Amino acid sequence: MSDRYVLVLAGGRGERFWPWSRPERPKQLLPLAPGGRSLLAATLDRATRVVSADRVLVLTARDLVPAVRRECGPQVEVIGEPVGRNTAAAIGAAAARFLERSSRAVLAVMPSDHLIEDTAAFAADLEHAFTAAERERVLLTFGIRPSHPETNFGYVRRGARIHDRLHRVAQFTEKPDMERARAWVASGEYWWNSGIFVWGAATFLDALEASRPALAAPLRALTGAGARFGDRLDQVFPALESVSVDYAVLEHAPNVLVLEAGFDWDDLGSWSAWARRQPHDPRGNVCFGDALVVDCDGCVVVGDGGTAAAVALRDTVVVHANGATLSCPLDRADQVRRVSEALKTRGRP
Amino acid sequence: MSDRYVLVLAGGRGERFWPWSRPERPKQLLPLAPGGRSLLAATLDRATRVVSADRVLVLTARDLVPAVRRECGPQVEVIGEPVGRNTAAAIGAAAARFLERSSRAVLAVMPSDHLIEDTAAFAADLEHAFTAAERERVLLTFGIRPSHPETNFGYVRRGARIHDRLHRVAQFTEKPDMERARAWVASGEYWWNSGIFVWGAATFLDALEASRPALAAPLRALTGAGARFGDRLDQVFPALESVSVDYAVLEHAPNVLVLEAGFDWDDLGSWSAWARRQPHDPRGNVCFGDALVVDCDGCVVVGDGGTAAAVALRDTVVVHANGATLSCPLDRADQVRRVSEALKTRGRP
Numbered sequence: 001m002s003d004r005y006v007l008v009l010a011g012g013r014g015e016r017f018w019p020w021s022r023p024e025r026p027k028q029l030l031p032l033a034p035g036g037r038s039l040l041a042a043t044l045d046r047a048t049r050v051v052s053a054d055r056v057l058v059l060t061a062r063d064l065v066p067a068v069r070r071e072c073g074p075q076v077e078v079i080g081e082p083v084g085r086n087t088a089a090a091i092g093a094a095a096a097r098f099l100e101r102s103s104r105a106v107l108a109v110m111p112s113d114h115l116i117e118d119t120a121a122f123a124a125d126l127e128h129a130f131t132a133a134e135r136e137r138v139l140l141t142f143g144i145r146p147s148h149p150e151t152n153f154g155y156v157r158r159g160a161r162i163h164d165r166l167h168r169v170a171q172f173t174e175k176p177d178m179e180r181a182r183a184w185v186a187s188g189e190y191w192w193n194s195g196i197f198v199w200g201a202a203t204f205l206d207a208l209e210a211s212r213p214a215l216a217a218p219l220r221a222l223t224g225a226g227a228r229f230g231d232r233l234d235q236v237f238p239a240l241e242s243v244s245v246d247y248a249v250l251e252h253a254p255n256v257l258v259l260e261a262g263f264d265w266d267d268l269g270s271w272s273a274w275a276r277r278q279p280h281d282p283r284g285n286v287c288f289g290d291a292l293v294v295d296c297d298g299c300v301v302v303g304d305g306g307t308a309a310a311v312a313l314r315d316t317v318v319v320h321a322n323g324a325t326l327s328c329p330l331d332r333a334d335q336v337r338r339v340s341e342a343l344k345t346r347g348r349p
Numbered sequence: 350m351s352d353r354y355v356l357v358l359a360g361g362r363g364e365r366f367w368p369w370s371r372p373e374r375p376k377q378l379l380p381l382a383p384g385g386r387s388l389l390a391a392t393l394d395r396a397t398r399v400v401s402a403d404r405v406l407v408l409t410a411r412d413l414v415p416a417v418r419r420e421c422g423p424q425v426e427v428i429g430e431p432v433g434r435n436t437a438a439a440i441g442a443a444a445a446r447f448l449e450r451s452s453r454a455v456l457a458v459m460p461s462d463h464l465i466e467d468t469a470a471f472a473a474d475l476e477h478a479f480t481a482a483e484r485e486r487v488l489l490t491f492g493i494r495p496s497h498p499e500t501n502f503g504y505v506r507r508g509a510r511i512h513d514r515l516h517r518v519a520q521f522t523e524k525p526d527m528e529r530a531r532a533w534v535a536s537g538e539y540w541w542n543s544g545i546f547v548w549g550a551a552t553f554l555d556a557l558e559a560s561r562p563a564l565a566a567p568l569r570a571l572t573g574a575g576a577r578f579g580d581r582l583d584q585v586f587p588a589l590e591s592v593s594v595d596y597a598v599l600e601h602a603p604n605v606l607v608l609e610a611g612f613d614w615d616d617l618g619s620w621s622a623w624a625r626r627q628p629h630d631p632r633g634n635v636c637f638g639d640a641l642v643v644d645c646d647g648c649v650v651v652g653d654g655g656t657a658a659a660v661a662l663r664d665t666v667v668v669h670a671n672g673a674t675l676s677c678p679l680d681r682a683d684q685v686r687r688v689s690e691a692l693k694t695r696g697r698p
Contacts, residue, residue: 019656019658292688292691292692294684294687294688294691295681295684295687303673303674305672306672306673306674307368307672307673307674307692308673308674309368309673309674309675309676309685309688310675310676310677311675311676311677311678311681311682311684311685311687311688312677312678312681312684313665313676313677313678316662316676318674318676319674320669320673320674323654323655323656324652324655324656324657324658324669325652325655325656325657325658325667325668325669325674325676326658326659326660327658327659327660327662327665327667327674327676328659328660328661328662329660329661329662332644332660332661333660335643335644335660335661336658336660338643338644338660339641339643339658339660342641342643343641343656
């Protein structure tokens with residue numbers, strides 16, 4: 001147990017929950033988890049079931065550090081990246097950090113904005129994954145058995161079974177179109193790529209070096225920075241390539257395994273996904289916070305810091321939050337980023 | 350000219366524009382008139398075209414006095430009613446007030462929340478009406494030639510023509526159902542009752558005395574209160590019957606005339622009515638203030654004190670104002686009062 005660590009990735013700025021989410025309060029900080037907790041707090045709760053709090057590192061954006069710290073216990077280390085450089089750089093930096101504490105460090109990587117409710121099954125699977133990563137130099141990712149064709153996720157095609165729910169990976173794939181997503185789900189050979197990973201810190205840096213040596217070298221050199229780790233990130237990060245770990249490492253490495261998750265998983269990637277898990281009134285409406293519906297069906301109404309009222313609408317989201325309002329049909333909510341873009345063009349956040 | 354006065358009625362608390370309108374900032378104070386002026390300011394502008402500002406009295410609710418004063422020039426008298434007692438009491442009090450200044454006082458009564466754009470035609474019609482009311486002891490109301498069957502207005506059936514656009518009134522009617530409204534409009538004999546009146550102050554109090562003596566007596570006694578008029582209102586108003594002038598006087602009096610308006614008129618009784626007069630984008634959307642539409646058609650989006658964004662909606666109103674949000678199909682906006690009721694039940698304004 002003593003060489004196990006957790007990296008929580010909390011730098012996302014997703015705009016799908018605008019105006020509830022804002023750059024200064026992104027999705028992982030919204031009260032989207034059961035009991036009105038933030039997804040980040042729920043993630044930390046899962047993390048500290050598998051390692052002690054002083055073995056958890058949270059990487060986020062520099063300006064989010066104060067807000068992120070408020071969600072963490074005092075023992076959790078929170079470090080702000082000076083600029084976002086995607087997951088390969090973040091995981092490499094954390095691997096270097098953990099190698100300071102143990103040359104045999106093994107880490108679990110957890111996105112902070114997903115919902116997992118069965119924490120016991122999650123902890124059991126992590127135990128399984130840590131054990132595998134301690135036994136062999138493998139890169140292990142969690143695959144989610146798809147419940148429906150989904151075009152917003154990457155997929156993993158599984159290869160030969162090793163044992164039980166653990167397989168070799170035959171192929172990583174980018175987000176498919178709907179036709180392919182349907183075929184993949186029907187085949188039974190594809191799982192969603194959850195973004196939850198377990199591997200040895202040294203194993204990861206070696207794999208990164210094999211595929212992206214220019215990225216691996218400065219990250220590896222972070223080992224030994226000690227209390228100056230944050231300063232060193234400031235110096236190193238701006239020049240790093242911004243690339244996802246899937247693209248930089250997993251699609252190339254020969255030693256990738258996929259463990260089918262025994263836990264529930266939802267990326268809460270839309271208002272609908274979140275609303276499905278909230279209490280509904282008899283006409284299928286979800287009211288959260290200071291919200292009111294009159295003669296509505298299937299609506300999602302959120303009032304945070306003010307009253308949101310929906311009247312005579314169907315399958316529509318109405319949000320009042322952070323001094324702004326959005327109204328949009330639920331099945332068109334992916335268009336909301338166009339609002340953010342328009343507001344940016346106007347020079348407003 | 351020296352005996353002519355104007356009473357502007359500015360005590361309304363209509364809830365149709367919630368949450369833009371609030372009890373403390375009702376419709377007449379919203380920037381609904383051309384150029385973003387308030388309807389009250391536009392009404393005062395029309396009033397001071399027919400009488401000097403020191404002959405204009407604005408009656409409103411006590412708590413609205415400061416906000417109403419800000420819309421008025423320094424010469425206009427603004428008096429706050431301690432409690433609302435509908436139009437018969439308000440007009441009776443004003444008649445008593447004007448009688449202090451002239452026993453032959455004639456007054457025009459103007460609601461403050463209607464839109465009239467042709468101010469020249471309005472002034473000409475007022476001249477016509479004042480002259481008629483100075484010549485004879487008549488109660489004169491303005492009728493609006495209906496553009497469509499409307500169930501939210503009272504109607505006036507005209508009787509014998511006196512001359513030009515001036516008729517006797519055959520009948521006042523309450524708001525009709527749609528079937529009757531259609532028949533009345535088709536008949537060509539009915540006009541909308543505009544709520545704009547002209548009559549002698551003494552003529553009015555006499556007519557009120559004939560039909561509502563218990564209401565007329567205390568109002569008549571207000572004449573002579575001078576600087577203590579406001580105090581006397583406080584003493585008298587709470588005990589008065591709350592009744593409309595139509596119901597208390599016009600439906601009973603024998604000497605009522607109707608002058609067909611030669612000016613445009615709109616009561617702006619709905620979001621649609623207001624939006625029709627605003628600039629539209631190529632897809633028929635109206636954006637007012639801090640408002641944004643993405644892939645919408647025929648929507649009305651208002652952002653006052655925050656951004657209102659509508660995405661992929663059709664014929665829907667989206668309002669962000671006064672720390673609250675409303676979203677509602679335009680043709681269901683009459684349901685919005687149910688939101689106000691629900692909020693009152695919750696103990697919020």
